[in-house]
Amino acid sequence: MIFLIGYMGSGKSTVARELSDKLNMPYIEMDEAIEQQQDMSIPQIFNKYGEAHFRKLETDLLKSLQAPVIVSTGGGVILASENQEILKKGTVIFLDAAFETIDERLSNDQDRPLWTNNREENRQRYEKRLPIYRSLASHVIQVDHKETTVIINEVLNCL
Ligand code: S3P
Numbered sequence: 238m239i240f241l242i243g244y245m246g247s248g249k250s251t252v253a254r255e256l257s258d259k260l261n262m263p264y265i266e267m268d269e270a271i272e273q274q275q276d277m278s279i280p281q282i283f284n285k286y287g288e289a290h291f292r293k294l295e296t297d298l299l300k301s302l303q304a305p306v307i308v309s310t311g312g313g314v315i316l317a318s319e320n321q322e323i324l325k326k327g328t329v330i331f332l333d334a335a336f337e338t339i340d341e342r343l344s345n346d347q348d349r350p351l352w353t354n355n356r357e358e359n360r361q362r363y364e365k366r367l368p369i370y371r372s373l374a375s376h377v378i379q380v381d382h383k384e385t386t387v388i389i390n391e392v393l394n395c396l
Contacts, residue, residue: 242373267311313351331371339359
């Protein structure tokens with residue numbers, strides 16, 4: 238199993254889709270899969286049931302996945318130790334984007350409940366997670382200022 242991990246807005250979904258084409262391997266976008274399964278958007282799930290419930294849905298989905306598949310994870314999937322154990326069994330690719338890159342990309346984003354209008358809060362969450370992404374990564378790909386095709390080639394080279 239190939240897991241793409243990284244902060245919100247680091248490009249996991251785009252990379253997973255294109256990688257899936259190149260490798261002729263199915264892919265799953267975890268947020269989309271949860272939305273379809275629950276017939277609710279991510280913000281609706283957070284509003285109605287809270288983050289802890291969403292995290293449980295993420296873990297359940299992660300546990301149900303069967304290889305071979307490329308998994309575009311949600312940015313917070315790395316938080317639960319149960320999830321970390323599952324990730325460690327696969328190849329984990331960390332798409333490493335600077336906070337400034339993410340801040341620019343998500344400036345008007347309304348779809349991510351944990352991306353707030355408070356820049357400092359966003360930065361703190363990012364910095365708290367960074368060492369976790371790094372510690373779980375089999376490979377780290379820097380994505381700042383790079384075209385998707387370049388990123389894909391770098392990912393292919395490390396598989
Ligand atoms: C989250 C990231 C989102 C989504 C949810 C929570 C997070 O996924 O799972 O809004 O905690 O970082 P993306 O990383 O695909 O934006």
